[in-house]
Amino acid sequence: MTDPAADLVVTNASQVLTMVPASAGEHPGLGIVLEGAVAARAGRVLWVGPASNAGSVPALDSTVWIDARGGVVTPGLIDPHTHAVFAGSRHEEYEARLAGRPYLEILAAGGGILSTVRATRAASDRELVELTRARLDRMLALGVTTAELKSGYGLGVEAELRLLRIAREAGAAHPIRVVTTLLGAHALPDEHRHDRAGYVRLVIDEMIPEAARQGLADACDVYLERAAFSLDEARAILLAARKAGLGTKLHAGQFNDLGGGELAAELGALSADHLEELGDEGLRAMVAAGVVGVLLPGAALSLRGRFPDARRLLDAGLRVALATDCNPGTSHTENLPLMATLAVSQMGMTIDEALVGVTASAARALGLDDAGAIAPGHRADLTVWDVPDFRCLVYHFGVPHAARVIAGGRVVWPS
Amino acid sequence: MTDPAADLVVTNASQVLTMVPASAGEHPGLGIVLEGAVAARAGRVLWVGPASNAGSVPALDSTVWIDARGGVVTPGLIDPHTHAVFAGSRHEEYEARLAGRPYLEILAAGGGILSTVRATRAASDRELVELTRARLDRMLALGVTTAELKSGYGLGVEAELRLLRIAREAGAAHPIRVVTTLLGAHALPDEHRHDRAGYVRLVIDEMIPEAARQGLADACDVYLERAAFSLDEARAILLAARKAGLGTKLHAGQFNDLGGGELAAELGALSADHLEELGDEGLRAMVAAGVVGVLLPGAALSLRGRFPDARRLLDAGLRVALATDCNPGTSHTENLPLMATLAVSQMGMTIDEALVGVTASAARALGLDDAGAIAPGHRADLTVWDVPDFRCLVYHFGVPHAARVIAGGRVVWPS
Numbered sequence: 154m155t156d157p158a159a160d161l162v163v164t165n166a167s168q169v170l171t172m173v174p175a176s177a178g179e180h181p182g183l184g185i186v187l188e189g190a191v192a193a194r195a196g197r198v199l200w201v202g203p204a205s206n207a208g209s210v211p212a213l214d215s216t217v218w219i220d221a222r223g224g225v226v227t228p229g230l231i232d233p234h235t236h237a238v239f240a241g242s243r244h245e246e247y248e249a250r251l252a253g254r255p256y257l258e259i260l261a262a263g264g265g266i267l268s269t270v271r272a273t274r275a276a277s278d279r280e281l282v283e284l285t286r287a288r289l290d291r292m293l294a295l296g297v298t299t300a301e302l303k304s305g306y307g308l309g310v311e312a313e314l315r316l317l318r319i320a321r322e323a324g325a326a327h328p329i330r331v332v333t334t335l336l337g338a339h340a341l342p343d344e345h346r347h348d349r350a351g352y353v354r355l356v357i358d359e360m361i362p363e364a365a366r367q368g369l370a371d372a373c374d375v376y377l378e379r380a381a382f383s384l385d386e387a388r389a390i391l392l393a394a395r396k397a398g399l400g401t402k403l404h405a406g407q408f409n410d411l412g413g414g415e416l417a418a419e420l421g422a423l424s425a426d427h428l429e430e431l432g433d434e435g436l437r438a439m440v441a442a443g444v445v446g447v448l449l450p451g452a453a454l455s456l457r458g459r460f461p462d463a464r465r466l467l468d469a470g471l472r473v474a475l476a477t478d479c480n481p482g483t484s485h486t487e488n489l490p491l492m493a494t495l496a497v498s499q500m501g502m503t504i505d506e507a508l509v510g511v512t513a514s515a516a517r518a519l520g521l522d523d524a525g526a527i528a529p530g531h532r533a534d535l536t537v538w539d540v541p542d543f544r545c546l547v548y549h550f551g552v553p554h555a556a557r558v559i560a561g562g563r564v565v566w567p568s
Numbered sequence: 569m570t571d572p573a574a575d576l577v578v579t580n581a582s583q584v585l586t587m588v589p590a591s592a593g594e595h596p597g598l599g600i601v602l603e604g605a606v607a608a609r610a611g612r613v614l615w616v617g618p619a620s621n622a623g624s625v626p627a628l629d630s631t632v633w634i635d636a637r638g639g640v641v642t643p644g645l646i647d648p649h650t651h652a653v654f655a656g657s658r659h660e661e662y663e664a665r666l667a668g669r670p671y672l673e674i675l676a677a678g679g680g681i682l683s684t685v686r687a688t689r690a691a692s693d694r695e696l697v698e699l700t701r702a703r704l705d706r707m708l709a710l711g712v713t714t715a716e717l718k719s720g721y722g723l724g725v726e727a728e729l730r731l732l733r734i735a736r737e738a739g740a741a742h743p744i745r746v747v748t749t750l751l752g753a754h755a756l757p758d759e760h761r762h763d764r765a766g767y768v769r770l771v772i773d774e775m776i777p778e779a780a781r782q783g784l785a786d787a788c789d790v791y792l793e794r795a796a797f798s799l800d801e802a803r804a805i806l807l808a809a810r811k812a813g814l815g816t817k818l819h820a821g822q823f824n825d826l827g828g829g830e831l832a833a834e835l836g837a838l839s840a841d842h843l844e845e846l847g848d849e850g851l852r853a854m855v856a857a858g859v860v861g862v863l864l865p866g867a868a869l870s871l872r873g874r875f876p877d878a879r880r881l882l883d884a885g886l887r888v889a890l891a892t893d894c895n896p897g898t899s900h901t902e903n904l905p906l907m908a909t910l911a912v913s914q915m916g917m918t919i920d921e922a923l924v925g926v927t928a929s930a931a932r933a934l935g936l937d938d939a940g941a942i943a944p945g946h947r948a949d950l951t952v953w954d955v956p957d958f959r960c961l962v963y964h965f966g967v968p969h970a971a972r973v974i975a976g977g978r979v980v981w982p983s
Binding site for chain 2: 242243244245247248251252291295451454455457485486487488491494497498499503504541542544545547548549550551552553
C-alpha cells in the first residue's frame with residue numbers, strides 16, 4: 154500500500170503561513186515555510202513543506218496544480234463574529250449618528266436595532282438567503298473561507314429559528330463554511346418591553362432547546378450590556394445553552410464592564426467579544442480559562458468610540474481574534490483583512506498577531522479544531538494572495554489581494 | 569438641424585449625484601436627481617435629468633444603454649494626490665514603525681523614502697509602467713476615473729522626467745485620466761546631502777523648465793517640512809513652476825505648520841495637501857485665496873498620527889478634497905471610498921462633504937473644470953454603484969461597490 158496521492162497541490166508560494174507555531178526563527182507564531190507548497194486530498198491537507206520536496210508527494214494525472222506565482226498562501230481566513238443575516242439598511246441612522254444624534258434618541262424614534270428587526274421580519278426567506286449569500290460572496294472575494302453568522306434580528310422563537318435556518322441554507326449552497334450562533338438575547342423585542350423576565354424565559358425554555366434539537370445552532374450568544382441583558386440573565390441563558398450542548402459566547406464590555414470576562418471564564422465560554430472595556434479581574438479570568446477575546450475594530454471605527462486595547466490584552470496572555478462584526482448598525486463591512494490593518498494601526502497589535510487573529514485564534518473562538526492552520530488533517534481551506542510578502546496583507550490596505558480561494562480542497566474563487 | 573443624439577444613456581438610477589449644487593432640498597451640495605438618467609455623446613455629458621424625461625433625448629440604433637438597476641450614479645471619483653509611480657515594497661519598515669522604531673532611525677539605516685528612490689531608480693521603465701498600471705487598475709475597480717500621479721522617487725533631472733514620462737505612458741494606455749505632478753522637491757537625494765542649494769537650483773533651473781518644455785507635468789509640488797524643504801525653498805521652486813506655466817501645490821503641515829497655508833495662498837496654488845497642522849492664519853489665507861485643502865486620511869491611519877481636523881477647516885469655509893496619498897511609505901492603498909469613510913468617522917466630515925471631496929473638490933484641486941460633476945459638456949466619466957442609496961458608499965465600507973465604470977463615454981470596467 155502506497156501513500157495516498159494528492160488531488161490538489163498548491164506550489165510556488167514565496168511564503169506558506171501554516172499558523173502552526175514554530176519553536177524558533179523569525180515570526181515563529183506564523184509557522185512560515187519559505188518557497189513552500191501544500192498538498193491536499195479529499196478536502197483535507199495531506200502535506201505542507203518546501204516546494205523542493207513536493208515531488209515526494211504522490212500525484213495523479215487528475216491532480217489539480219495551482220501556481221501561487223510567488224505569492225503568499227495562508228489558511229482561508231475566518232471571520233468569527235458577524236450578524237450577516239439581516240434585511241434593510243441603516244444609512245440614515247449612520248448619518249444621524251455622525252451628526253451627533255444620540256443612539257437612545259434614534260432608538261426612541263424607531264431606529265436602531267429594532268428597525269433591522271422589523272425589516273428582517275418583513276423580508277421573505279428567499280430575500281434573506283440572497284442577501285446573506287451576497288455578503289458571503291463579498292467575504293469570499295476577500296479571502297475568507299469560514300464565517301460565523303448569528304441570528305438576533307428575529308427576537309421570537311420562530312423568528313430566531315428561521316434566521317438560523319436561513320444561515321444554514323445560505324451556507325449550504327456556498328463555498329464558505331458557515332458556523333451558526335443563536336443570539337435570541339440580542340435585544341428585548343418590542344412585544345416584551347414590559348416583560349423582560351418573560352422574554353428571557355422564552356429564550357431559555359423554548360428558543361435554545363428547539364435550536365439545539367433541530368441542529369440549527371452551533372453556539373449561543375448573549376448581548377451583555379446596560380441597554381440589553383444583565384449579568385444574571387446572561388448567566389441563566391448561557392447555562393441553558395451549555396446544558397443543551399451548545400457552545401457559549403457573549404458580547405461583553407462594549408460600553409461598560411459588567412463582569413462579562415469573569416462570566417465567560419466561569420462558563421468555559423469559547424469567546425467573549427468586543428472588550429473595549431475589560432477590567433483586570435475579568436482579563437485574568439479569561440486568560441486562566443482559555444477564553445478567546447474577539448475584538449471588533451469596525452465597530453469602534455463606525456461608532457467613533459474607543460478601540461479595544463489589544464496590546465494590554467495580549468500582554469496579559471489573552472488569545473485574541475479579530476472579526477468584522479458585519480452588521481447594519483455599527484459595522485457595515487465584510488472586509489476582514491481591513492480589520493487586521495485597523496488592529497495594528499489603532500489597537501497596538503503586531504502584524505503577526507493580527508494574522509493569527511483572523512486564522513488560528515478565530516478558529517479557536519468558534520471551537521473548530523480543523524481550520525485556521527495548514528496542517529495534515531485540517532480542512533484544505535487556503536487563500537493564495539497576490540502579494541510578495543505576508544506583511545503586505547496588512548500594510549497594503551483596503552484593496553482585495555486574494556488571487557485564488559480554495560475551500561475543502563476545491564478552487565472556489567474566482568468561480 | 570436637430571439636437572445631437574446620445575451615443576450612451578445610463579438609466580434606471582435611484583439617485584444621480586450630479587455634484588452641481590442645488591439651491592434647495594435635502595443634500596443640496598450633491599445636486600441629486602432622483603430616478604435619474606444621464607445621456608452622453610462623443611465622450612461628453614449631453615443631458616442629465618429624471619429618467620422619465622430621457623425620452624426627449626434623441627437616441628440612435630447604436631446608442632449604448634446602461635441599466636443602473638436602481639443603483640446610484642456619481643461622477644467617476646477623482647484621486648487628487650498619489651505617489652503611485654514607484655517600485656519596491658516597504659512592509660518591513662511598516663512593521664518596524666509599528667514596533668516603535670523611530671522614522672529617523674529607519675532613514676539612517678537606509679530605509680524610508682530613499683529606499684523607494686533606490687528601488688525605483690533600479691527598476692526598468694517597463695516594470696514601472698506595469699506597476700503603475702496595476703495600481704490604476706485597482707483604482708478603477710473602486711470607481712476612480714481620474715488620478716493625479718506625482719514623480720518624486722527619481723530626485724535627479726533625468727530620473728524625475730523619466731517618472732513623469734512613465735506616468736503619462738501608464739495613463740495613455742489606461743481608462744483612468746492621469747494628471748501628472750512634478751515633485752522633484754520630495755526629499756534631498758543622497759548625492760546632494762551636503763549641497764541643498766545645489767539641488768534646489770537643479771529643480772528650478774533644469775527640472776521645471778524641461779518638464780514644462782516637454783509637456784510632461786501639469787503641476788509642480790514641494791514637500792514643505794522640517795525633514796524636507798523650507799518655506800523659502802518651496803517659494804522659490806513654486807515661483808519657477810508658475811513662471812513655467814505649471815499649476816502649483818504643496819505638501820503642508822503634515823507634522824509642523826511652517827507657513828504652507830499662507831504660501832499656497834500667496835502663490836494662488838491649486839491646493840495645499842495634508843494639513844494635519846494648520847494655524848488660523850494659514851487657514852484664513854487659503855480660504856480667501858480659494859486654495860483647496862487636500863486631506864489624506866490614509867497617511868494619518870498608517871502613521872498612527874493625528875487625523876486632520878476637517879470639521880474646523882470646513883467650518884472656516886475651506887474647500888476640502890480627499891485623496892489616498894497612495895505611496896509605499898505612509899499610505900499604501902488605492903481605496904479612495906475608504907478615505908471617505910475614514911474622513912467621516914475620524915475627521916468630522918459629513919457624508920455629503922466626503923463625497924464632494926472625492927469628486928467636485930478633487931477636480932478643483934487638479935485644476936480640472938470638466939470633471940467631478942455630471943453636467944452638460946463635462947467628460948462623461950461616471951460610476952454606477954451597486955448600492956441603494958449614496959450614503960451606503962461611505963456607511964458600507966471597505967468593500968468594492970462599483971458595478972460599472974464609464975470613462976470618456978465608454979464602459980471601461982468591468983472590461
